[in-house]
Protein backbone atom coordinates (compact mmCIF):
# COMPACT_ATOMS: atom_id res chain seq x y z
CA UNK A 1 0.00 0.00 0.00
CA UNK A 2 1.44 3.38 -0.96
CA UNK A 3 0.38 6.50 0.88
CA UNK A 4 0.52 10.15 -0.16
CA UNK A 5 0.59 12.73 2.60
CA UNK A 6 0.44 16.52 2.63
CA UNK A 7 1.63 18.59 5.59
CA UNK A 8 4.36 16.12 6.60
CA UNK A 9 6.73 19.03 7.28
CA UNK A 10 4.34 20.23 10.01
CA UNK A 11 3.31 19.11 13.48
CA UNK A 12 0.40 16.80 12.65
CA UNK A 13 1.57 15.49 9.27
CA UNK A 14 5.02 14.53 10.58
CA UNK A 15 3.40 12.42 13.29
CA UNK A 16 1.11 10.76 10.76
CA UNK A 17 4.12 10.02 8.54
CA UNK A 18 6.02 8.53 11.49
CA UNK A 19 3.20 6.18 12.54
CA UNK A 20 2.49 5.15 8.93
CA UNK A 21 6.14 4.13 8.54
CA UNK A 22 6.08 2.18 11.81
CA UNK A 23 3.18 0.22 10.33
CA UNK A 24 5.23 -0.61 7.25
CA UNK A 25 3.47 1.67 4.76
CA UNK A 26 5.43 3.24 1.92
CA UNK A 27 5.10 7.01 2.36
CA UNK A 28 5.34 9.69 -0.31
CA UNK A 29 5.30 13.15 1.26
CA UNK A 30 4.67 16.51 -0.38
CA UNK A 31 6.98 19.42 0.28
CA UNK A 32 7.01 22.92 -1.13
CA UNK A 33 10.12 24.50 -2.64
CA UNK A 34 10.65 26.53 0.56
CA UNK A 35 9.69 23.75 3.00
CA UNK A 36 12.09 22.88 5.79
CA UNK A 37 12.37 19.27 6.95
CA UNK A 38 13.52 20.35 10.42
CA UNK A 39 10.22 19.75 12.22
CA UNK A 40 9.83 16.31 10.68
CA UNK A 41 13.40 15.41 11.66
CA UNK A 42 12.83 16.71 15.21
CA UNK A 43 9.60 14.71 15.57
CA UNK A 44 11.23 11.52 14.25
CA UNK A 45 14.21 12.13 16.57
CA UNK A 46 11.88 11.54 19.55
CA UNK A 47 11.97 7.83 18.69
CA UNK A 48 14.82 5.28 18.64
CA UNK A 49 13.92 4.15 15.11
CA UNK A 50 13.32 7.76 13.97
CA UNK A 51 16.34 8.29 11.72
CA UNK A 52 15.89 4.96 9.94
CA UNK A 53 12.22 5.68 9.30
CA UNK A 54 12.81 9.31 8.28
CA UNK A 55 15.18 8.10 5.56
CA UNK A 56 12.39 5.92 4.13
CA UNK A 57 10.17 8.90 3.23
CA UNK A 58 9.95 9.63 -0.49
CA UNK A 59 9.83 13.44 -0.65
CA UNK A 60 8.18 14.95 -3.71
CA UNK A 61 7.88 18.59 -4.73
CA UNK A 62 4.58 20.35 -5.18
CA UNK A 63 1.99 22.63 -3.69
CA UNK A 64 -1.64 21.92 -2.88
CA UNK A 65 -2.60 25.12 -4.70
CA UNK A 66 -1.06 23.70 -7.89
CA UNK A 67 -3.52 21.01 -9.07
CA UNK A 68 -1.19 19.36 -11.56
CA UNK A 69 1.60 18.93 -9.00
CA UNK A 70 -0.89 16.94 -6.91
CA UNK A 71 -2.27 14.87 -9.78
CA UNK A 72 1.26 13.96 -10.87
CA UNK A 73 2.30 12.97 -7.35
CA UNK A 74 -0.72 10.67 -6.91
CA UNK A 75 0.61 8.27 -9.54
CA UNK A 76 0.74 4.79 -7.96
CA UNK A 77 -0.85 5.97 -4.70
CA UNK A 78 -3.60 4.03 -2.88
CA UNK A 79 -4.60 6.33 -0.02
CA UNK A 80 -4.19 10.01 0.82
CA UNK A 81 -3.82 11.92 4.11
CA UNK A 82 -4.36 15.65 3.64
CA UNK A 83 -2.97 17.58 6.61
CA UNK A 84 -1.55 20.67 4.86
CA UNK A 85 -3.10 23.98 5.81
CA UNK A 86 -2.36 27.54 6.73
CA UNK A 87 -3.21 28.12 10.38
CA UNK A 88 -3.41 31.83 10.99
CA UNK A 89 -5.31 34.07 13.36
CA UNK A 90 -4.38 37.14 11.36
CA UNK A 91 -7.56 38.16 9.50
CA UNK A 92 -5.37 39.79 6.86
CA UNK A 93 -4.33 36.27 5.77
CA UNK A 94 -7.90 35.17 5.09
CA UNK A 95 -7.48 35.24 1.29
CA UNK A 96 -4.37 33.06 1.63
CA UNK A 97 -6.28 30.68 3.92
CA UNK A 98 -9.11 30.47 1.39
CA UNK A 99 -6.52 29.70 -1.28
CA UNK A 100 -4.53 27.07 0.67
CA UNK A 101 -7.21 25.57 2.91
CA UNK A 102 -10.22 25.63 0.59
CA UNK A 103 -8.84 25.66 -2.96
CA UNK A 104 -5.95 23.40 -1.87
CA UNK A 105 -8.42 20.87 -0.45
CA UNK A 106 -10.57 21.10 -3.58
CA UNK A 107 -7.46 20.24 -5.62
CA UNK A 108 -6.71 17.24 -3.40
CA UNK A 109 -10.32 16.04 -3.66
CA UNK A 110 -10.41 16.47 -7.45
CA UNK A 111 -7.07 14.73 -7.95
CA UNK A 112 -8.18 11.84 -5.68
CA UNK A 113 -11.37 11.45 -7.73
CA UNK A 114 -9.46 11.61 -11.02
CA UNK A 115 -6.85 9.09 -9.89
CA UNK A 116 -9.36 6.70 -8.29
CA UNK A 117 -7.79 6.96 -4.82
CA UNK A 118 -9.27 4.36 -2.45
CA UNK A 119 -9.77 6.67 0.51
CA UNK A 120 -8.94 10.20 1.68
CA UNK A 121 -8.52 11.31 5.28
CA UNK A 122 -8.80 15.05 5.71
CA UNK A 123 -7.38 16.69 8.82
CA UNK A 124 -9.86 19.45 9.53
CA UNK A 125 -10.14 21.23 12.87
CA UNK A 126 -12.45 21.75 15.80
CA UNK A 127 -12.49 25.34 14.53
CA UNK A 128 -14.65 24.04 11.66
CA UNK A 129 -17.41 23.21 14.16
CA UNK A 130 -18.19 26.91 14.43
CA UNK A 131 -19.35 28.67 17.54
CA UNK A 132 -22.75 29.12 19.07
CA UNK A 133 -23.36 30.94 22.33
CA UNK A 134 -25.92 28.32 23.33
CA UNK A 135 -23.60 25.33 22.80
CA UNK A 136 -21.17 24.25 25.50
CA UNK A 137 -20.16 20.75 24.31
CA UNK A 138 -19.36 20.41 20.61
CA UNK A 139 -19.44 17.17 18.65
CA UNK A 140 -19.69 15.96 15.05
CA UNK A 141 -23.38 16.84 14.87
CA UNK A 142 -23.11 20.41 16.16
CA UNK A 143 -24.60 22.50 13.36
CA UNK A 144 -22.27 25.15 11.92
CA UNK A 145 -23.17 28.57 13.27
CA UNK A 146 -21.25 31.72 12.63
CA UNK A 147 -21.16 33.82 15.77
CA UNK A 148 -18.76 36.73 16.24
CA UNK A 149 -16.37 34.24 17.88
CA UNK A 150 -15.85 32.24 14.69
CA UNK A 151 -12.38 32.90 13.28
CA UNK A 152 -11.41 33.37 9.64
CA UNK A 153 -9.32 30.19 10.00
CA UNK A 154 -12.44 28.35 11.21
CA UNK A 155 -14.42 29.56 8.21
CA UNK A 156 -11.69 28.38 5.84
CA UNK A 157 -11.57 24.92 7.46
CA UNK A 158 -15.37 24.66 7.34
CA UNK A 159 -15.33 25.55 3.65
CA UNK A 160 -12.52 23.02 3.11
CA UNK A 161 -14.73 20.32 4.68
CA UNK A 162 -17.48 21.25 2.25
CA UNK A 163 -15.08 20.42 -0.58
CA UNK A 164 -14.54 16.98 0.94
CA UNK A 165 -18.30 16.38 1.27
CA UNK A 166 -18.67 17.46 -2.36
CA UNK A 167 -16.05 14.84 -3.26
CA UNK A 168 -18.03 12.23 -1.31
CA UNK A 169 -21.12 13.13 -3.36
CA UNK A 170 -19.00 12.56 -6.48
CA UNK A 171 -17.94 9.07 -5.33
CA UNK A 172 -14.88 9.56 -3.10
CA UNK A 173 -14.54 7.58 0.14
CA UNK A 174 -13.40 9.98 2.84
CA UNK A 175 -13.10 10.51 6.58
CA UNK A 176 -12.73 13.90 8.25
CA UNK A 177 -11.08 14.36 11.64
CA UNK A 178 -11.60 17.46 13.77
CA UNK A 179 -8.74 17.74 16.26
CA UNK A 180 -8.86 20.30 19.06
CA UNK A 181 -5.66 22.10 20.15
CA UNK A 182 -2.83 19.70 19.29
CA UNK A 183 -0.01 19.23 21.82
CA UNK A 184 3.31 17.88 20.67
CA UNK A 185 6.80 18.60 19.40
CA UNK A 186 6.67 20.70 16.23
CA UNK A 187 8.00 24.05 15.13
CA UNK A 188 8.48 25.79 18.49
CA UNK A 189 8.10 29.20 16.87
CA UNK A 190 4.56 28.77 15.56
CA UNK A 191 1.21 27.09 15.95
CA UNK A 192 0.19 25.15 19.02
CA UNK A 193 3.82 24.11 19.76
CA UNK A 194 4.58 27.79 20.36
CA UNK A 195 2.53 27.69 23.58
CA UNK A 196 5.49 25.98 25.26
CA UNK A 197 7.98 28.56 23.95
CA UNK A 198 5.77 31.43 25.15
CA UNK A 199 5.60 30.02 28.66
CA UNK A 200 9.33 29.34 28.68
CA UNK A 201 9.87 32.98 27.68
CA UNK A 202 7.76 34.20 30.58
CA UNK A 203 4.22 34.64 29.24
CA UNK A 204 2.39 36.73 31.86
CA UNK A 205 -1.27 36.25 30.99
CA UNK A 206 -3.61 33.32 31.34
CA UNK A 207 -7.26 32.72 30.44
CA UNK A 208 -9.81 31.00 32.63
CA UNK A 209 -11.67 29.72 29.58
CA UNK A 210 -11.87 26.03 28.72
CA UNK A 211 -11.09 24.20 25.49
CA UNK A 212 -10.06 20.76 24.21
CA UNK A 213 -6.53 19.36 23.92
CA UNK A 214 -5.19 16.30 22.13
CA UNK A 215 -1.76 14.74 21.64
CA UNK A 216 -0.26 14.82 18.12
CA UNK A 217 0.51 11.10 18.57
CA UNK A 218 -3.20 10.47 19.09
CA UNK A 219 -4.21 12.56 16.09
CA UNK A 220 -1.86 10.46 13.98
CA UNK A 221 -2.80 7.06 15.37
CA UNK A 222 -6.56 7.69 15.46
CA UNK A 223 -6.43 9.03 11.92
CA UNK A 224 -4.56 5.96 10.66
CA UNK A 225 -6.96 3.62 12.47
CA UNK A 226 -9.89 5.40 10.81
CA UNK A 227 -8.22 5.15 7.41
CA UNK A 228 -7.56 1.44 7.92
CA UNK A 229 -11.11 0.75 9.14
CA UNK A 230 -14.13 0.18 6.96
CA UNK A 231 -15.52 3.54 8.11
CA UNK A 232 -16.17 6.10 5.42
CA UNK A 233 -17.93 9.40 4.87
CA UNK A 234 -18.00 10.31 8.56
CA UNK A 235 -16.31 12.97 10.67
CA UNK A 236 -14.73 12.49 14.10
CA UNK A 237 -13.85 14.96 16.82
CA UNK A 238 -10.42 14.19 18.34
CA UNK A 239 -10.20 15.47 21.92
CA UNK A 240 -8.44 13.85 24.88
CA UNK A 241 -9.59 16.25 27.59
CA UNK A 242 -11.21 19.63 28.05
CA UNK A 243 -8.99 21.76 30.28
CA UNK A 244 -8.93 25.40 31.40
CA UNK A 245 -6.06 27.31 29.71
CA UNK A 246 -4.76 28.42 33.10
CA UNK A 247 -4.25 24.76 34.14
CA UNK A 248 -2.56 23.88 30.85
CA UNK A 249 -0.18 26.83 31.26
CA UNK A 250 0.53 25.84 34.88
CA UNK A 251 1.28 22.22 33.90
CA UNK A 252 3.62 23.35 31.10
CA UNK A 253 5.37 25.82 33.42
CA UNK A 254 5.78 23.10 36.02
CA UNK A 255 7.29 20.69 33.48
CA UNK A 256 9.65 23.45 32.33
CA UNK A 257 10.58 24.32 35.91
CA UNK A 258 9.38 27.88 35.28
CA UNK A 259 6.91 30.24 36.90
CA UNK A 260 3.60 30.13 35.04
CA UNK A 261 1.51 33.10 33.90
CA UNK A 262 -0.04 34.84 36.88
CA UNK A 263 -2.21 37.63 35.47
CA UNK A 264 -5.71 36.94 34.21
CA UNK A 265 -5.98 38.20 30.64
CA UNK A 266 -8.43 41.06 30.41
CA UNK A 267 -11.57 40.63 28.33
CA UNK A 268 -13.75 43.34 26.80
CA UNK A 269 -12.85 46.85 25.62
CA UNK A 270 -9.29 46.85 27.01
CA UNK A 271 -8.39 43.95 24.71
CA UNK A 272 -9.63 45.92 21.73
CA UNK A 273 -7.13 48.64 22.57
CA UNK A 274 -4.30 46.06 22.69
CA UNK A 275 -5.43 44.61 19.33
CA UNK A 276 -5.50 48.08 17.80
CA UNK A 277 -1.98 48.83 19.04
CA UNK A 278 -0.83 45.49 17.60
CA UNK A 279 -2.44 46.38 14.25
CA UNK A 280 -0.62 49.70 14.14
CA UNK A 281 2.69 48.05 15.01
CA UNK A 282 2.13 45.39 12.37
CA UNK A 283 1.28 48.02 9.73
CA UNK A 284 4.65 49.63 10.45
CA UNK A 285 6.76 46.45 10.74
CA UNK A 286 4.82 44.26 8.26
CA UNK A 287 5.03 41.43 10.81
CA UNK A 288 2.16 39.27 12.08
CA UNK A 289 0.81 40.88 15.31
CA UNK A 290 1.15 38.84 18.52
CA UNK A 291 -2.51 39.39 19.41
CA UNK A 292 -5.19 39.65 16.76
CA UNK A 293 -8.97 39.90 16.88
CA UNK A 294 -9.10 36.20 15.93
CA UNK A 295 -6.51 34.92 18.42
CA UNK A 296 -8.31 36.78 21.18
CA UNK A 297 -11.62 35.13 20.21
CA UNK A 298 -10.13 31.73 21.08
CA UNK A 299 -9.25 32.89 24.58
CA UNK A 300 -12.66 34.42 25.23
CA UNK A 301 -14.97 31.45 24.77
CA UNK A 302 -15.66 28.27 26.68
CA UNK A 303 -15.81 25.35 24.27
CA UNK A 304 -15.79 21.73 25.33
CA UNK A 305 -15.57 18.87 22.87
CA UNK A 306 -16.80 15.30 22.96
CA UNK A 307 -14.91 12.39 21.41
CA UNK A 308 -17.60 9.86 22.33
CA UNK A 309 -18.09 8.99 18.66
CA UNK A 310 -14.54 7.76 17.94
CA UNK A 311 -14.36 6.00 21.31
CA UNK A 312 -17.48 4.07 20.38
CA UNK A 313 -16.60 3.53 16.70
CA UNK A 314 -13.07 2.11 17.12
CA UNK A 315 -12.61 2.00 20.90
CA UNK A 316 -9.95 4.71 20.76
CA UNK A 317 -8.34 5.69 24.08
CA UNK A 318 -6.56 9.06 24.26
CA UNK A 319 -3.26 9.86 25.97
CA UNK A 320 -3.90 11.96 29.13
CA UNK A 321 -3.06 15.65 28.63
CA UNK A 322 -0.51 15.55 31.50
CA UNK A 323 1.48 12.90 29.55
CA UNK A 324 1.23 14.95 26.34
CA UNK A 325 2.66 17.98 28.10
CA UNK A 326 5.55 16.01 29.58
CA UNK A 327 6.35 14.44 26.20
CA UNK A 328 6.29 17.81 24.38
CA UNK A 329 8.31 19.62 27.07
CA UNK A 330 10.92 16.84 27.07
CA UNK A 331 11.31 17.26 23.29
CA UNK A 332 11.42 21.07 23.70
CA UNK A 333 14.18 20.82 26.30
CA UNK A 334 16.18 18.52 24.00
CA UNK A 335 16.32 21.15 21.23
Ligand SMILES: NC(=O)c1ccc[n+]([C@@H]2O[C@H](COP(=O)([O-])OP(=O)(O)OC[C@H]3O[C@@H](n4cnc5c(N)ncnc54)[C@H](OP(=O)(O)O)[C@@H]3O)[C@@H](O)[C@H]2O)c1
Nearest residue numbers: 007009010011012032035063064084085125179181182192
Ligand atom coordinates in the same frame (compact mmCIF):
# COMPACT_ATOMS: atom_id res chain seq x y z
N1 LIG B 1 -1.96 22.48 15.52
C1 LIG B 1 -3.18 22.43 15.97
O1 LIG B 1 -3.45 22.75 17.15
C2 LIG B 1 -4.30 21.96 15.09
C3 LIG B 1 -5.58 21.80 15.66
C4 LIG B 1 -6.62 21.33 14.87
C5 LIG B 1 -6.42 21.05 13.54
N2 LIG B 1 -5.19 21.23 13.00
C6 LIG B 1 -5.04 20.92 11.57
O2 LIG B 1 -3.99 19.99 11.43
C7 LIG B 1 -3.37 20.19 10.15
C8 LIG B 1 -1.89 20.33 10.35
O3 LIG B 1 -1.64 21.41 11.23
P1 LIG B 1 -0.22 21.59 11.91
O4 LIG B 1 -0.44 22.02 13.29
O5 LIG B 1 0.59 20.40 11.62
O6 LIG B 1 0.31 22.86 11.08
P2 LIG B 1 1.79 23.25 10.69
O7 LIG B 1 2.76 22.67 11.65
O8 LIG B 1 1.75 24.72 10.47
O9 LIG B 1 1.99 22.52 9.29
C9 LIG B 1 1.31 22.93 8.16
C10 LIG B 1 1.74 22.05 7.02
O10 LIG B 1 1.00 22.41 5.85
C11 LIG B 1 1.94 22.60 4.79
N3 LIG B 1 1.40 23.52 3.79
C12 LIG B 1 0.86 24.73 3.98
N4 LIG B 1 0.48 25.25 2.82
C13 LIG B 1 0.77 24.34 1.86
C14 LIG B 1 0.61 24.31 0.45
N5 LIG B 1 0.06 25.32 -0.22
N6 LIG B 1 1.02 23.20 -0.21
C15 LIG B 1 1.59 22.16 0.45
N7 LIG B 1 1.78 22.16 1.78
C16 LIG B 1 1.37 23.24 2.48
C17 LIG B 1 3.17 23.16 5.47
O11 LIG B 1 4.27 23.07 4.60
P3 LIG B 1 5.53 24.06 4.76
O12 LIG B 1 6.50 23.32 5.64
O13 LIG B 1 6.02 24.23 3.37
O14 LIG B 1 5.06 25.33 5.37
C18 LIG B 1 3.22 22.22 6.67
O15 LIG B 1 3.73 20.96 6.28
C19 LIG B 1 -4.01 21.42 9.53
O16 LIG B 1 -4.97 20.99 8.61
C20 LIG B 1 -4.67 22.12 10.70
O17 LIG B 1 -5.81 22.82 10.27
C21 LIG B 1 -4.12 21.67 13.74
